[in-house]
Amino acid sequence: MTTTWPDGLPRTLDYPTGTIADLLAGSAHAYADRTALIDGEDRLTxxxxxxxxxxxxxxxxxxxxxxxxxxxxxxxxxxxxxxxxxxxxxxxxxxxxxxxxxxxxxxxxxxxxxxxxxxxxxxxxxxxxxxxxxxxxxxxxxxxxxxxxxxxxxxxxxxxxxxxxxxxxxxxxxxxxxxxxxxxxxxxxxxxxxxxxxxxxxxxxxxxHRNLVTNVLQVACWRSAAVPAADDRGRIVLRHVPAARTPHHIPLAAATGLSVAPLFHGMGMVSQSVFAAAGITVKVFGRFDPVRYLDAIEELGVHAITGSPALCHALLSVPGVRERDLSSVRVVSSGSAPINPAVVAELSEIFPNAVVSDGYGLTEATMGVAISPLDSAMPRPSGSTGLVLFDTEVEIREPDGVTPAARGERGEVWVRGPQVTDGYHGHPELTAEQYVDGWLRTGDLGTLDADGWLSLVGRAKDMLIYKGYNVYPGPLENILREHPAVAQASVVGRPHPEHGEIPVAFVSLKEEAAGREPASMAEDLMAYVAERVAPYQRVRDVVIVDELPLSATGKILKTELRRRATGS
The missing domain is CATH 3.40.50.980 (Rossmann fold)
Known part of the structure; x- marks a missing residue:
């Protein structure tokens, strides 16, 4: 059982019977005249x-x-x-x-x-x-x-x-x-x-429907320090837990947020109902423009922003960002991929009143599995993605999918909870592989410490084997991102006739370092990593690129990088 937990919040929720229709009915009743959505001149309460x-x-x-x-x-x-x-x-x-x-x-x-x-x-x-x-x-x-x-x-x-x-x-x-x-x-x-x-x-x-409504309530209650309830007509509402609230929690019917994550993606789509449950006024963004995004924060006094690490990098790169008044922001939520500790530190500078909250989820678990507490008095371990949500269990297992890994050791992340979905549509064989005895095999590699903090180190399929040693890209990527010249980095394996695979890093540089000679920069970065890892973990090649290929949700397309690494 998790030993670390936000003060005042229960460890389990009493989920009302109902669907998202009942949840939006509750919001329409409780927050009837509050603006729900803003899209230019179009507005809806x-x-x-x-x-x-x-x-x-x-x-x-x-x-x-x-x-x-x-x-x-x-x-x-x-x-x-x-x-x-x-x-x-x-x-x-x-x-x-x-x-x-x-x-x-x-x-x-x-x-x-x-x-x-x-x-x-x-x-x-x-x-x-x-x-x-x-x-x-x-x-x-x-x-x-x-x-x-x-x-x-x-x-x-x-x-x-x-x-x-x-x-x-x-x-x-x-x-x-x-x-x-x-x-x-x-x-x-x-x-x-x-x-x-x-x-x-x-x-x-x-x-x-039961996966959807429970995961919406798990995330909404975590972010607002609340518990769910149903009124006499079955409408679902949230109730604050005063003892658990901090200045970073999203107040019910009193906050503004920005919607920029693609709504066709799980994080954006499910977040619609998370926003609705809390009565948040949401400004809808289409094409992301970091300058307009910062303008909107200042104009609307935004309480919470949500996005991918790519979005966070883009905000940090805006000229004059540290001169802006971003004091209204109380929580910066990052999802889609792990966020680097060095980036967290920079975000804390430009959002001085905010707590940076990482999160972990996947489509097969509706959306959310673990989120960092919204309490600055609960410092999380460096690199952790947070604590596992209400009524959710995580196990770290050996590659056989059965044997539990030793506490704190790396292994594959398995999840069980009410948000774990029903499997793949039309693919019973894949469902049988990934959904076993109520547990979801995520394919992600991570650790779970004695206090219940979950950390991710990459995908099982991303792990490469160099001279018989397991090499995980995640830690190498974090080291590279700590280099002052690096904007973003991703590591993949390249087949090698003698060594099995060698780690190859694709790196984009910050604007002030973009003029460096690529070969010299690559040598510097390999030496930087070599000073910080065991010999078998060293990056063997660095490819400097203008930008890394990203999906619409801000995830790095490692399939494309592997293709480039092999020249195929």
Whole structure:
């Protein structure tokens, strides 16, 4: 059992019976007139968001969508993504979030894999969808949303895109008469959420309604120092735990946040309901611009910001960032990938009143597994990603997947809890490999110390073997990022005829170091690492690049780096 725990918070939550529909109903009742979403001139209160979603749900029913159908959301970040998302769930259908920037062939594969019968799209990406649904065996309806400030139209206004299936305008759906949400069982599918595909072909994860609502409540209660409750009509609300609150916890119905993580990704999508549970006013961002992002923080007095390490690096690189007034920010949450301790220290400088909270999660666990406490009086061990959430267990196991690793030793991270999902849609063999006796085999490597702090060292598939020794990229990447010239770094293995694999680092440099001669810089970095590790762990080659390849969610694409490392 975890021995370290935030003061005042219970170790287990009493989860009300219900779904996300009950949670948004609770927010619409408790925070009715509070602004929920801001997207340029478009604004919705919580009551309006709930009512629009009910209208969309009825509009979908009128179009023949039935409970259990899969409906894809092929949208950039926009206020209408959130309305469409809740509308689908309220209709009893499953949400299929798809990356709107992917080409037609990849999009078609995901539509086919999920069996989507309808798709919400946007004028800026409609052309790719039109090609993807041509000849689709399942898609029979497309709904086009309006443009907004966060999601403007295409740079060059094309002719109206024609679809080979029935089409309806989003505004038409919202003309439907609002009706109660369709009741669904907790074992019904809420999301068919595709994994990131950074290490292989994306697979759709079956996120059940009970997984979704419990993980939303786990994260929301952790971030707001609260517990869930249900009123006499079954509406789900949060109640503060005064003894647990610190200045960093997100106050209910009294905070503003920024939404920049892609909403089609698990962190962005599930966070919509985390924000709603706490009554947060959210400004929706489309294309990330670090200067505009900092402007919004100052203008709105933002309490909490959430993003990937790539976003944090971008903010730190903005000229004059240390002269800005960012004192309103009380929590900086980083997810998608581990954040380097050196970056945490820099973030603490530019956000002087904030606690930097790392987090760990994965699509197969809905979203969140572990989060750093929002209490500056609880300093975490360097490099730790946090404490395991309410009602969640983590075991560190040997490669055989059965034997527990010694306390503090590295091994594979296994997770058990109410947020662990139902497996991969249409892939029973993969499900059997990763979901074993109620436990999820994450594929991540980490350690768990005696006080319950979880630390990650990389992916099992990323580990390389040099002369018979296991070499983990994570610690090497952290060392490289501590070098004053390094902006970002990633280490992969390159096959070697004598040694098995050698560690190769891909490094991007900070602006002030960009003029250095690459060969000299590479030698300096290899020597820097060599001074800090055992001989077998040394980086054997450094490749200086302008920037590292990133997924839409800010994760480094190691598959692409391995391809470059081998010249294939």
């Amino acid at each position: 919580y009551a309006e968001l709930y009512e629009r979603a009910l209208r969309v749900a009825q509009g979908l029913r009128d179009q023949g969508i039935t409970p259990g159908d899969a409906v894809a959301v092929h949208l950039p970040n926009t206020i209408w993504f959130t309305v469409a998302y809740y509308g689908i769930l309220f209709a009893g259908a499953a949400v299929v979030p798809v990356n709107p920037t992917q080409p037609p062939l990849a999009l078609r594969r995901q539509l086919d894999d999920s069996g989507a019968v309808a798709v919400f799209t946007h004028p800026a990406v409609a052309k790719a969808l039109s090609a993807a649904v041509d000849g689709s065996p399942s898609v029979r309806l497309v709904c086009v949303t309006p443009t907004t400030a966060a999601a403007p139209g295409p740079a060059e206004a094309p002719a109206t895109v024609a679809f080979p299936v029935a089409t309806v305008a989003f505004d038409e759906l919202m003309k439907a008469e609002a009706a109660p949400a369709t009741g669904v069982d907790g074992d019904a599918v809420a999301h068919l959420a595709f994994t990131g595909g950074t290490t292989g072909v994306p697979k759709a994860v079956r996120v059940l």
